Amino acid sequence: MQQFNKSLTSAAVQDAPRNPPRTSGFPVVGSIPGVLRHQTDYLMNAWREHGDIYTLDLGLVSIVMLNHPDYAQHILRDNLSNYAKGGEMWASVREVIGDGLVTSEGNYWRRQRRMIQPHFHRQKLAGLVTLMMEAIDDGMRDWDARAASGEPFDIAKAYANITMKVIVRSMFGRALDEHDADRLGEAMSYALDYMLKNMVYGKLPKWMPAPGRNRFHAMLEQVDAYLYTLIAQRRLVKDTGDDLLNMFLHLVDDETGMPLSDKEIRDEAATIFLAGYETTSIAMTWATFMLTQHQHVTDKMATQVHDVLGNRTPVFEDLMQLQYPRMVMEETMRLYPPVFWLPRTAVEDDVIGGYAIKAGQMVAAVPLTIHRHPEFWATPDSFDPENFAPDAAKGRHPQAWMPFGAGQRLCIGKDFALMEGALILSRLMQRYIVHPVTDQQPQIALSTTLTPKDGLWVRLEKRR
Numbered sequence: 257m258q259q260f261n262k263s264l265t266s267a268a269v270q271d272a273p274r275n276p277p278r279t280s281g282f283p284v285v286g287s288i289p290g291v292l293r294h295q296t297d298y299l300m301n302a303w304r305e306h307g308d309i310y311t312l313d314l315g316l317v318s319i320v321m322l323n324h325p326d327y328a329q330h331i332l333r334d335n336l337s338n339y340a341k342g343g344e345m346w347a348s349v350r351e352v353i354g355d356g357l358v359t360s361e362g363n364y365w366r367r368q369r370r371m372i373q374p375h376f377h378r379q380k381l382a383g384l385v386t387l388m389m390e391a392i393d394d395g396m397r398d399w400d401a402r403a404a405s406g407e408p409f410d411i412a413k414a415y416a417n418i419t420m421k422v423i424v425r426s427m428f429g430r431a432l433d434e435h436d437a438d439r440l441g442e443a444m445s446y447a448l449d450y451m452l453k454n455m456v457y458g459k460l461p462k463w464m465p466a467p468g469r470n471r472f473h474a475m476l477e478q479v480d481a482y483l484y485t486l487i488a489q490r491r492l493v494k495d496t497g498d499d500l501l502n503m504f505l506h507l508v509d510d511e512t513g514m515p516l517s518d519k520e521i522r523d524e525a526a527t528i529f530l531a532g533y534e535t536t537s538i539a540m541t542w543a544t545f546m547l548t549q550h551q552h553v554t555d556k557m558a559t560q561v562h563d564v565l566g567n568r569t570p571v572f573e574d575l576m577q578l579q580y581p582r583m584v585m586e587e588t589m590r591l592y593p594p595v596f597w598l599p600r601t602a603v604e605d606d607v608i609g610g611y612a613i614k615a616g617q618m619v620a621a622v623p624l625t626i627h628r629h630p631e632f633w634a635t636p637d638s639f640d641p642e643n644f645a646p647d648a649a650k651g652r653h654p655q656a657w658m659p660f661g662a663g664q665r666l667c668i669g670k671d672f673a674l675m676e677g678a679l680i681l682s683r684l685m686q687r688y689i690v691h692p693v694t695d696q697q698p699q700i701a702l703s704t705t706l707t708p709k710d711g712l713w714v715r716l717e718k719r720r
């Protein structure tokens with residue numbers, strides 16, 4: 257790793273705010289070619305070159321990148337009312353998930369968040385552990401055969417399948433059979449994958465052909481058909497299960513006494529799917545990659561899992577004692593935050609770190625760089641779960657680690673994801689030893705999330 261250029265980090269406080277330094281690129285397209293080639297390397301290098309705040313020039317669009325926890329705190333907490341979720345990217349997300357928690361703003365968002373949040377607290381999620389474990393075991397059903405054959409397989413894909421099952425099962429309980437759950441998952445995944453392209457194609461006139469657009473709309477229709485049918489069916493049976501659909505159906509606004517409409521439930525269900533499945537599977541993939549590179553961490557985790565669980569299926573009460581799998585997840589998401597940038601748009605002129613931010617300017621907090629900031633991490637590029645040992649975070653800047661965002665828009669599924677991650681890693685440790693098939697670091701795909709481009713190929717061995 258190159259030495260970080262510290263003199264630039266404090267370029268800050270000048271009397272009259274200046275414009276942030278700008279990446280140099282080509283005319284019209286700016287830095288797009290560099291970003292397309294190696295998105296995350298480009299962002300790391302630009303940070304080292306330009307410092308904690310700089311403008312990423314993308315031709316017609318530019319984004320002020322914020323690489324210091326203070327600056328992230330500024331847009332997400334201290335002056336959050338000035339930073340909205342506007343612009344093409346959010347418009348494109350809205351097309352898929354409507355006005356769910358991730359996309360809504362203002363009073364509407366506040367109402368939904370107030371109603372939903374209490375149900376995502378750790379204790380409230382206890383009822384989901386059984387459903388989660390069923391989905392995890394289901395997803396690992398063919399892993400023994402894989403271990404017996406010794407064939408390399410893409411564990412990233414397998415995790416995507418597991419986390420999708422976990423979300424579908426947590427959302428709808430056992431109401432969907434496996435075939436329908438997979439089809440809903442596929443339709444959703446297609447719509448989500450297409451979102452980034454939709455951001456670009458959205459600028460084209462409607463009559464112009466855009467590859468994949470028709471399929472995108474067909475998939476959205478399919479998702480709607482599934483979701484509305486499930487909601488209607490559940491309204492009839494008055495089920496009292498532990499799943500999230502049941503929770504949504506019983507929510508009542510304590511100010512107005514009104515329940516959620518079908519459309520609101522559809523949007524929140526689609527949102528939970530969008531927000532909760534790919535992010536967690538990416539985190540699991542990087543965690544597994546880290547385990548294959550750090551034998552002593554794997555050994556320590558396997559020992560803790562063995563001591564707490566032996567061979568039995570984990571239950572909610574075990575999670576308190578399964579601290580090390582959680583530390584591994586947290587440290588993995590420091591080095592590889594699945595959501596590596598959080599974009600916003602400035603509503604009015606502002607000043608960040610002595611630099612001028614104009615109304616309408618896109619800005620983004622960048623966990624990818626913040627998590628490796630040498631002012632806050634002693635060995636920023638090394639993998640060390642002890643960074644998350646009890647008490648280790650004392651005195652640390654609250655935004656030095658922010659894979660789940662910050663402030664009032666903090667991820668509502670944080671406890672859900674950490675719980676799910678600990679359960680998956682525990683099951684993995686109970687049953688398998690994971691061997692890497694190459695020494696190569698996975699390449700990162702061009703995506704809105706930190707996705708390994710070609711998955712993660714491993715070989716499984718059954719643990720005795």
Ligand code: HEM
Nearest residue numbers: 357358531532535536539595659660661665667668669673
């Ligand atoms: C490792 C897994 C996860 C990561 C890294 C992650 C990350 C994030 C981040 C960074 C945000 C803030 C986005 C912003 O401010 O622009 C967010 C918001 C959100 N996440 Fe997660 N998430 C994860 C899992 C989940 C799960 C499992 C669920 C649901 C079960 C979920 C539901 C949500 C929702 C609903 C929001 C919007 C909250 C709001 O704005 O009120 N997430 N997530």
